[in-house]
Amino acid sequence: MKKSIYIISMFFLVLGACSDDYLDTEPNGQSTSDQFWRNGDDAVAAANALYEPMMSEEFYGHSEQTFEICSDDFWRAGDHGEDQAIEDFTFDASNAQLRHSYRFKYEIVNRAHAILINVPDIEMDQALKDRVLGEAYFMRGFARWRQHVIYGALPIVSEENYINNEFNQPKPTVAEFQAAIEADWLMAADLLPDSYSGADLGRPTSGTANGFLAKLYLYMDDLDRAITAGESVINGPYGLAPGFGDSFTIATENNPEVLFAVQSLDNWTTQDYMIYTTPRPWGGWDFHEPIQDLVDEFEVGDPRLDASIFQPGDIINIGGDEGDVEYAADFSQTGYHFRKFASWRETGGLNGDQNIPILRSADVYLLVAEAKIRRDGPGAGDAELNAVRTRSLGDGAAITGADMTALIHERRVELAGENQRFADLKRWHRAGIIDLVEHFQIDRGQFKPSRNFVVPRHYYFAIPQREIDLSNGILEQNEGY
Amino acid sequence: MKFKMKDIGLKMAVIMLFFFIVPFSKGHAVTISFENVLEIQDRIITGQVTDENGQPLPGATVQIKGGNTGTTTDFDGYYTIEVSNDETVLVFSYIGYEMKEMPIEGQVSINVQLEPSATQLEDVVVVGYGTQEKTKVTGSVASVSGESLQNIPVPGASQALQGRASGVNVVRNGGAPGQEGQIRVRGMGTVNNASPLVVIDGVPAGSIDDINPNDIASIEVLKDASTSAIYGLRAANGVVLVTTKKGRKNQKLTVSLNVYAGFSSAIKLVDVLEAPDLAMLKNERYTNDGIEGNEIWNNPYYAVQRTNWQDELLGSGSTNNVDFTVTGGSEKSAYSISGGYFNEEGMIKNSYYKRINFRINSDHELTDWLTFGENMQLTRQSGNFLNTNSAQTGILWSAIRFNPALPVRNEDDSYSSTQVSTEFGDINNPIFSAETVDNEETRNRLLGNIYTEFDILKGLQFKANFAVDATLYDRDNFSIQVTDQIRQNDIADLTREYREQYSLLSEYYVTYQTNLADAHNLKFVGGYTTQAFETDWFSADIDGFSNEDSSQRVPDSGEILDDISGNKEKIRLASYFARLNYDYRGKYLLSAVFRRDGTSRFAKENRWGNFPAFSAGWRVSEESWFNSGVVDNMKLTGSWGRLGNQNVDPFQYLALINTSRRYSFGGEQVTGASLSRIPNVNIGWETAEMTDIGLELDMFEYKLTTKLGYFIKDTKDMLLAPASLYSLGSATIPDQNVGAVRNSGFEVELGYNDTFGDLKLNVSANASFIKNEVLDLGEAEFLQSQFYGRPNQEITRTFVGEPIGTFYGWRTDGLYQNTAEVANDPNITNDPRREAGSIQPGDVRFVDVTGDGVIDDNDRVVLGKPFPDVNYGLNVGIAYKDFDLNAFFLGEAGVDIFNADRMQGLDPTYPFNMYAETLDRWNGEGTSNSIPRMTTNRDNLNHRTSDLFMENGGFFRLKNITLGYSLPDQVVNAVGITQCRVYITGQNVFTITDYSGMDPEIGYTDGNLQKNVDYARYPQARTFTLGTIIKF
Structure with missing residues (x-):
């Protein structure tokens, strides 16, 4: 009897172990691509993912601003040893800081591709579909725009390339690259709404696309179209905020003037740039210290100085047990820190709600002013320039017959620390407005000694050596490296 | 007839069921044929077999010489055998005992006492799904006796295994308490998971480090394809079989108690600058660069030496172990029960590892044809783990670099902080870090199996084995709010992670053994x-703890729920396997193995793989002409086989979308979805093909034993995710x-043992000369590995034609001594940096390999x-009367280490403390040709990855030495004890090496792609312990 029971139980055990679909298992928790792209919710989720890479420390959280240390506005500070070579124009293609932000732009391009390939076939609300597609066009253009500013041109991986996993593509000409950006932003301007409210505030609008188009056209020396695109922003619902500081204050940071910003939310996903740029005793890492030369650029009494830069003697509430504290001269080697990107919680600690503005209407006003001055001569851009200028300095400060010198001054103080200056300087050099070689030869003190800007080498940064190596000869390095 | 008809009927039914069901399930039939050999019955002989102590030996084999008839002794050691008239000699054998032949000479009762075998000649080794006599092994198996692993003050068996067998390399990734060793069998077979399959008492089961090494009876490492192919799909990197101690039937109850305790301390510290020298050199940088320095270096407060941070960090550790084993057996059952407690406190405060383990092994005879047994292991491991791997935040890395003028604590008792100046870098006070870290991990593991053996017919057995291996993993990490250190934590946070991992195993197999015509063994x-x-x-991640007291470090006390996440994963494996061993009179040996494996990791079409292996052996010494x-024994063996590896991320054939990308709009949380992995629909098995030739030679009555082996192991279709262009974005690239x-x-492997009067000597040595070469990387030109530290320096690359993870950088040719040398150096003829004046005397002269006059x-x-040219181990054991001494050495030769920590430690462009060697820097013509000048500029990148920081990594280390004394029998017997031994053990006692860093045993830092790069990890300690073993 015992033996029979034994045999019967053996039988069931052996039988139980053998099953035809034993090896069929499914992944949990991740959708596979054929389970996705079902409806409008999926489309919106895909659009939301377009912006997520911007949050990275290696992109807008810090690395993207590293390209700006070549400017004459601030000293690199911090403790990234390889920043020295970048600031001094002695870097080579393997400098690690030049490499960090590279992949994030392509990640945005790829996420946009996925939307442009899949969303058109989804049955969903047409207005929402247009918006999602518009966001994808805009962000693809934006990612390539940043590539353009830094490298001139990088390989265009097309939607078709993306589908076929063909990521190793040759580099187009700068003009071809600009054309690709233009095409995307034109589509975006067409598809995106003019404004948002509530929980969509911060998504790009048609004004965002037009504002960037104005900038792109100026880089292409297409002054007419820069003016047209820029004026559509100026005449749209994107007026300047009442105060210059409003765009850098948490309560008002999503005002209509802010056309595009990295959106940060405390305890959810927060930008790191505030940690990088603030003084060590206040919880920061002490990078990017403004130099005296920039401070001196501000006119006496310009409130933009106080809103932009911490100066010795400033009393700041950093919350918590510390409360009001004084900014001391020895917080910084240059004596200053930027304050545009940092606020503190009442309970202490840096406030993660602080956004990083990327494009403001004030910038677009000045772009239009610049295009008009360059096309029609001094005075042609007075209206746009003064709009920006008088907001901070009062109506009495309005100037007439503003020339490029006035424009250059206005851009420098209005946009200080907003990752514009070095690219502006190069644009003006190529347009024959300034001589950048000469400009960088000027000794601006210990933190900005005379530097050798080499033409054409330093028009653009070197493409990371890693990419050159991996492309097996398909990707060509920029000129001069 | 011996069998009752009823039994035969039922047995046949079981056979039928088994052979019916297996083919039915997948259509892969396993067929065998057998025949029942009729016996000639003449007369009966009975007797008893006993061991050296006169105790009965149940289960001993009694055979008629020259025939194929035999029996085994019962529980009292008695046997009954029928012999025919023409048969004259009986052969008695038992595992671990000398075989004995007794002439029958007309007797009807023959009692025999067997003696333990002097050599291991008659031993069997554990192989997959059974055992095999050592003499008949045709593959390459390394056996390590449990004895050599006992009472070594290490937490796990993997470390104890280090250096014990040729072709088995154990690499330690630092010396943190509880740090496991990485086992590599016959080289690094793949850049993927290259760890061997570990099988514990027949259960394929992850790690060998949960077992108390004192519970191990033996470890067998199956190195070649013919022995390991029976584990086909997971055997590509070798198989480690662990057998734990079992009881024996009819054995008197024995208790053995093991206790040891000791302390550990640092072997070596890195010599760093003291504060006055540091300030002087920091200022020298500014002077050299002609720029105004930072005032902090002229502040007299920071020119006073206050703290040697390594001294403060690396204190004294301790190791404690207590364990016991109770073994015994009755007529029908045998058991072994053990329990143990191991506690290691690390040299760095707050780092510890504890292990509590219990084990019950037992075997039972239910009927004369059915046996049942189980092995059960319960382990609880816990530890507090510090970050010692990072070259940005690692705790020892920090201690080497923290400013020596800062006190551990300020006068107000707060910890000193680098917040005072950018010039001190972004390091947190290492003592603060060590004292506040609260990162406890706990693992509870149940590993158990039950098995049953069913004798169907003579020589034919059916076996079933069911096992569960379940681990509950719990991580409890509390990060306090940090506001007064440079790396801050805005808000205190608690992470609790629970993970359950379990595997269920079922196995059904038959074994059949027969002897045909007195010559053919099958x-x-x-x-x-x-x-x-x-x-x-x-x-779950919970933030905000207004009270950080240890009693409040629970989720209920947190204020903000930051994140909850969780997931599941299922992997399944299924296999058919068969092995046939044949030998002709023990002289010519053949074996064939076949295994067909399926894995759920791959798509349906690529799921199944076939893994065959063949081997042959010739025992030359058995030839009549020999x-x-x-020479006592000489055996030649050869084998070939194919093995598989599927241990890569599953489901790579699917495109996956991550739906939890975080962003926000209008101050509201949103989540996004994007591709997280690009698919590879063709992903399939990684295979290894191995050819093995071996020679065994035993001489002088087995006093000198020799084993030589040569192998070629080719891993093909290796799964690689080649370094890809960043134009792919950040989605994971699938393996191809x-x-x-x-x-x-x-x-x-060489062994020598001899006895000179009261002196017993045994010496064993092993060496492996293994060459690793990458043959193919697909379209990728190279594989990248982790970059080093803050500036992301590339140190290693994997190229075709080179070993995995070679060091890759610039060659140097000394330092420029004067401006003329800079001006005339052909290496930089066209280098724009020379024109710009950025290369100065005191900078490194890099070699322009390409000849274009530019260093790039x-x-x-x-x-x-x-990888070393040779790994070796040497063990010397001497026993004299009641004393025993054992010394175990291991070493490596022909290996390089890239001392990345020194590279950064000499670099003056970092805001850190530097190596004391920088005092010998270049500061004028002829002052140094290897340590560059002080500067803040990185124009020449003097401290880029170059041969300046390559060092000879060879070493010879007295890994373990033990001196023991056993109290004389008459003393211990008087107090009712059978054995009492006291001993003292030293671990890592001395090391002979040219390597300048803390420890030449460096280990892996990026999977298998980076080895021997010094990140200033938790170093190994020197440990001395005192222990005793008591048996009663």
């Missing part, structure tokens, strides 16, 4: 096995079956390799 095993692995985890008075790696080499990335070359 042994067959075949069956079916499945194993399912499931992982289920969740994790007549040597010196494109790579190939060859490991080849010689292995030597193209001038990089392979600088060295991380």
Whole structure:
């Protein structure tokens, strides 16, 4: 009897172990691509993912601003040893800081591709579909725009390339690259709404696309179209905020003037740039210290100085047990820190709600002013320039017959620390407005000694050596490296 | 007839069921044939077999010499055997005992006492799904006796295994308490998971480090394809079989108690600058660069030496172990019960590892044809783990670099902080970090199996084995709010993670053994096995603790729920396997193995793989013409086989979308979805093909034993995710079956044992000469590995034609001594930096390999390799009367280390403390040709990855020495004890090496792609312990 029971139980055990679909298992928790792209919710989720890479420390959280240390506005500070070579124009293609932000732009391009390939076939609300597609066009253009500013041109991986996993593509000409950006932003301007409210505030609008188009056209020396695109922003619902500081204050940071910003939310996903740029005793890492030369650029009494830069003697509430504290001269080697990107919680600690503005209407006003001055001569851009200028300095400060010198001054103080200056300087050099070689030869003190800007080498940064190596000869390095 | 008809009927039914069901399930039939040999019955002989102590030996084999008839002794050691008239001699044998032949000479009762075998000649080794006599092994098996692993003050068996067998390399990734060793069998077979399969008492079960090493009876490492192919799908990197101690039937109850305790301390510290020298050198940088320095270096407060941070950090550790074993057996059952407690407190405060383990092994005879047994292991491990791997935040790395003028604590008792100046870098006070870290991990593991053996017919057995291996993993990490250190934590946070991992195994197989015509021995095993692995985890992250008291470090006290996440994973494996061993009179040996494996990791079309292996052996010494008075045993073996590896991320054939990308709009949380992995629909098995030749030679009555082996192991279709262009974005790149790696080499094992009066000597030595070469990387030109530290320096690359993870950088040719040398150096003829004046005397002269007059990335070359030409181990044991002494040495030769920590430690452009060697820097013509000048500029990148920081990594280390004394029998017997031994053990006692860093045993830092790069990890300690073993 015992033996029979034994045999019967053996039988069931052996039988139980053998099953035809034993090896069929499914992944949990991740959708596979054929389970996705079902409806409008999926489309919106895909659009939301377009912006997520911007949050990275290696992109807008810090690395993207590293390209700006070549400017004459601030000293690199911090403790990234390889920043020295970048600031001094002695870097080579393997400098690690030049490499960090590279992949994030392509990640945005790829996420946009996925939307442009899949969303058109989804049955969903047409207005929402247009918006999602518009966001994808805009962000693809934006990612390539940043590539353009830094490298001139990088390989265009097309939607078709993306589908076929063909990521190793040759580099187009700068003009071809600009054309690709233009095409995307034109589509975006067409598809995106003019404004948002509530929980969509911060998504790009048609004004965002037009504002960037104005900038792109100026880089292409297409002054007419820069003016047209820029004026559509100026005449749209994107007026300047009442105060210059409003765009850098948490309560008002999503005002209509802010056309595009990295959106940060405390305890959810927060930008790191505030940690990088603030003084060590206040919880920061002490990078990017403004130099005296920039401070001196501000006119006496310009409130933009106080809103932009911490100066010795400033009393700041950093919350918590510390409360009001004084900014001391020895917080910084240059004596200053930027304050545009940092606020503190009442309970202490840096406030993660602080956004990083990327494009403001004030910038677009000045772009239009610049295009008009360059096309029609001094005075042609007075209206746009003064709009920006008088907001901070009062109506009495309005100037007439503003020339490029006035424009250059206005851009420098209005946009200080907003990752514009070095690219502006190069644009003006190529347009024959300034001589950048000469400009960088000027000794601006210990933190900005005379530097050798080499033409054409330093028009653009070197493409990371890693990419050159991996492309097996398909990707060509920029000129001069 | 011996069998009752009823029994035969039922047995036949079981056989039928088994052979019916297996083919039915998948259509892969396993068939065997057998015949029942009729016996000639003449007369009966009975008797008893006993051991050296006169205790009965149950289960001993009694055979008629020259015939194929035999029996085994019962529980009292008695046997009954029928012999025919023409048969004259009985052969008695038992595992571990000398075989004995007794002439019958008309007796009807023959009692025999067996003696333990002097040599291991008659031993069997554990192989997959059975055992095999050592003499008949045709593959390459390394056996390590449990004895050599006992009472070594290490937490796990993997470390104890280090250096014990040729071709088995154990690498330690630092010396943190509880840090496991990485086992590599016959070289690094793949860049993927290259760890061998560990099988514990027949259960394929992850780690060998949960077992108390004192519970281990033996470890067998199956190195070649013919022995390991029976584990086909997971055998590509070798198989480690662990057998734990079992009881014996009819054995008197024995209790053995083991206790040891000791302390550990640092072997070596890195010599760093003291504060006055540091300030002087920091200022020298500014002077050299002609720029105004930072005032902090002229502040007299920071020119006073206050703290040697390594001294403060590395204190004294301790190791404690207590364990016991109770073994015994009755007529029908045998058991072994053990329990143990191991506690290691690390040299760094707050780092510890504890292990509590219990084990119950037992065997039972239910009927004379049915046995049942189980092995059960319960382990609880816990530890507090510090970050010592990072070259940005690692705790020892920080201690080397923290400013020496800062006190551990300020006068107000707060910890000193680098917040005072950018010039001190972004390091947190290492003592603060060590004292506040609260990162406890706990693992509870149940590993158990039950098995049953069913004698169907003579020589034919059916076996079933069911096992569960379940681990509950719990991580409890509390990060306090940090506001007064440079790396801050805005808000206190608690992470709790629970993970359950378990696998269920079922195996069914038959074994059949027979002898035909007195000459042909046949042994067959075949069956079916499945194993399912499931992982289920969740994790919660809670922020905001107004009270950080340890009693409040629970989720209920947190204020903000930051994140909850969790997931599951299922992996399943199924296999059919068969092995046939054949030998002709023990002289010519053949074996064939076949295994067909399926894995759920791959798509349906690529799921199944076939893994065959063949081997042959020739015992030359058994030939009649072989007549040597010196050579006792000589055996030649050869094998070939194919093995598989599927241990890569599952479901790579699917495109996956991550739906939890975080962003926000209008101050509201949103989540996004995007591709997280690009698919590879063709992903399939990684295979290894191995050819093995071996020679065994035992001489002088087995006093001198020799084992030589040569192997070539080719890993093909290696799964690689080649370094890809960043234009792919950040989605994970799938593995592709494109790579190939060859490991080849010689292995030597020598043993010598002899007795000179009261002195017993045994010496064993092993050495492995293994060459690792990458043969193919698909379209990828190289594989990248982790970059080093803050500036992301590339140190290692994997190229075709070179070993995995070679060091890759620039060659140097000393330092420029004067401006003329800079001006005339052909290496930089066209280098724009010379024109710009950025290369100065005191800078490194890099070699322009490409000859274009510019130093750039193209001038990089392979600088060295991380694998040794030879690994060796040497064990010397001496016993004299009641004393025993054992010394175990291990070493490596022909290996390079890239001292990345020194590279950064000499670099004055970092805001850190520096190595004391920088005092010997270049500061004028002729002052140094290897330590560059002080500067803040990185124009010449003096401290880029170059041969300046390559070092000879060879070493010879007295790993373990033990001196023991056993109290004389009459003393211990008087107090009712059978044995009492006291001993003292030293671990890592001394090391002979040229390596300048803390420890030449460096280990892996990026999977298998980076080895022997010094990140200033938790170093190994020197440990001394005192212990005793008591048996009663």
